[in-house]
Amino acid sequence: DSGVTQTPKHLITATGQRVTLRCSPRSGDLSVYWYQQSLDQGLQFLIQYYNGEERAKGNILERFSAQQFPDLHSELNLSSLELGDSALYFCASSLWGGPNYGYTFGSGTRLTVV
Amino acid sequence: GQQLNQSPQSMFIQEGEDVSMNCTSSSIFNTWLWYKQDPGEGPVLLIALYKAGELTSNGRLTAQFGITRKDSFLNISASIPSDVGIYFCAGVTGTASKLTFGTGTRLQVTL
Numbered sequence: 001d002s003g004v005t006q007t008p009k010h011l012i013t014a015t016g017q018r019v020t021l022r023c024s025p026r027s028g029d030l031s032v033y034w035y036q037q038s039l040d041q042g043l044q045f046l047i048q049y050y051n052g053e054e055r056a057k058g059n060i061l062e063r064f065s066a067q068q069f070p071d072l073h074s075e076l077n078l079s080s081l082e083l084g085d086s087a088l089y090f091c092a093s094s095l096w097g098g099p100n101y102g103y104t105f106g107s108g109t110r111l112t113v114v
Numbered sequence: 115g116q117q118l119n120q121s122p123q124s125m126f127i128q129e130g131e132d133v134s135m136n137c138t139s140s141s142i143f144n145t146w147l148w149y150k151q152d153p154g155e156g157p158v159l160l161i162a163l164y165k166a167g168e169l170t171s172n173g174r175l176t177a178q179f180g181i182t183r184k185d186s187f188l189n190i191s192a193s194i195p196s197d198v199g200i201y202f203c204a205g206v207t208g209t210a211s212k213l214t215f216g217t218g219t220r221l222q223v224t225l
Contacts, residue, residue, distance in 0.1 A: 002158070033212065033213075042202065042218055043157070043202065043215040045213070045215075056212050090157075101162065102159040102162055105157050106156050
């Protein structure tokens with residue numbers, strides 16, 4: 001158990017729908033990062049939050065949004081879902097705002113859009 | 115954007131063999147990290163490198179931060195079945211607040 005908790009583990013939904021993925025960072029970590037991993041692809045950075053504020057943005061679609069709450073958990077909202085959004089979505093956390101000491105990853109949410 | 119290219123893309127080796135994989139970039143990185151991802155799980159940090167030329171070991175794993183700061187190498191000695199998985203390199207530039215991940219090397223170990 002890495003200490004980063006992601007729910008749900010699996011999600012199957014239809015095109016056009018909206019889903020919310022949840023992440024609880026490791027205790028004491030202030031930064032949360034979201035990554036997308038498509039089949040046989042590497043990890044694509046989506047967005048980072050540090051202590052409740054957006055810190056960095058990557059290749060995140062406009063249909064996607066995220067937030068970090070006062071208790072430091074984070075949610076990734078995916079709307080108007082398309083078949084191509086099917087992927088593993090990982091959340092990672094780190095103590096500070098930078099990744100130099102590496103992130104701790106959760107086990108991911110596998111999203112299937114049908 | 116920054117690209118990290120890993121080679122080989124995949125490897126099939128026999129148990130007991132040594133493994134070498136590398137990661138190259140067109141950009142300079144200040145930190146190199148190596149992760150392993152088991153099927154259905156998130157990546158787990160194996161080794162972190164912070165200085166050009168640095169050589170660091172973690173059990174049977176050894177990684178090096180290239181002198182040019184544009185590459186890194188990971189070696190696994192005497193491979194065992196549980197070494198199976200995807201190995202990712204990741205880099206951090208000076209001002210970035212995120213990791214850039216490589217394309218991954220998929221390792222299969224046969225008995």
